[in-house]
Amino acid sequence: MSSLSFLDLILFLGISQGIFLSISLQLIHDRNKAANKILSLLLLIAAVMLFGRVAAFRIPEAWVWRFGIFIDTTIFLFGPLLYLYVRRLLFSERPPFLLKWFHYVPAALHFCYYIATLTIPVKGFNELYFSGKLNLMFFIVEALGLLSFIGYWFKLFSLVNAYSAKEESEFSFKQSVQTFVKFLIGVLALFIVLWSISFTSAHFFYTPFGYFSYEIMWISIPVFVYVIGYFSLRQPAIFRIPDKPKSKSDKQRLKPDEIQTLQKRLKYYIVEEKVYLQSDITLKVLADKLETSSNNLSWLLNQVYQTSFYDYINEHRIQEFLKKIDHEEHSNHTFLALAMDVGFNSKSTFNRVFKSVMGTTPRNYLKDKNVA
16 A cells, blocks of 8 residues: 555545534534435535545555446436535425435446446456546546536526525525525536536547546545535524415405405504514514415515515615614614614615615715705
8 A cells, every 4th residue: 555645634534524524414403404414415425435536546456446436426416415405405395305216317327337347357347447448438427427517507506596586575684595505506617617628628639637637526526515514514594495386376366355454464563563673584474473374475465565575574674774863873873783673684685675775875875864
């Protein structure tokens, strides 16, 4: 066996970290449990990937080297499992969402290919390998792995867009999870571009792309999964969107007297109870207070008030903020403190909503008010 290098030590540290993160996520019982189960599996696969690559290049025994072919099976699992993780992270479904069996067919076929190679004696396999007779199979495996990543990237992209479209109808606030998932698909896009260049350069122009090779990719994927794991350890519980089918009676969901009753209840909770002051108010929470369904309340806001739940709640928060300005509370408190008092949970959300409603920034509004 060759002596271990500094890189080997780093990789073995990565393997132990993957196992540690996988176990730690299972100990968090009250946060994003369904998603973390999938992430734990991804982390274990990432640890196996790293071990397989280190072992294949550093341990000369034939069985270890051939084990590296089995490790290639994992490349067909990352796309489906990453999509499954994000789907469970963003949407609440009962029972928890599962992918259909055919998503795992490529991984199963590659595993069968690995089993077939074990029937070839080591000497015969080495002859096939060094004569280049396996190059076509290696090309097919890498090409299908790359196509798998591209396909699931598009599925992730459309999933995030669906979440963004539904978020304003369910929540009165923005969650950091969207930023995280957008960062995730952005890094994946960069990864796919570099891998595509490397693949094209190596297989069609026979010039290896030195900065990003197939081997570097095998290290990059686990490291990327570890970053996701650390984020998941730190992130709070996420308000997930119920993935419910559209009602077939959306055209006139409520009768006129039901609309009137619901409007009166809504007015009471907005004017008297000021529920918008709760920073974590959601469509479901408010619907429960009104003794109606989320679908009914959403329909009322969309069809009668011509607004989304997000805009409706935040416009009332802005009006409450303006009352505080009129009472000159800004003389003793910062804008951010006042924004938090009226229900906003971040400075960026407050500034964005204020400009959308008032057409100017809070500071410019105050300056214009003082001039007037």
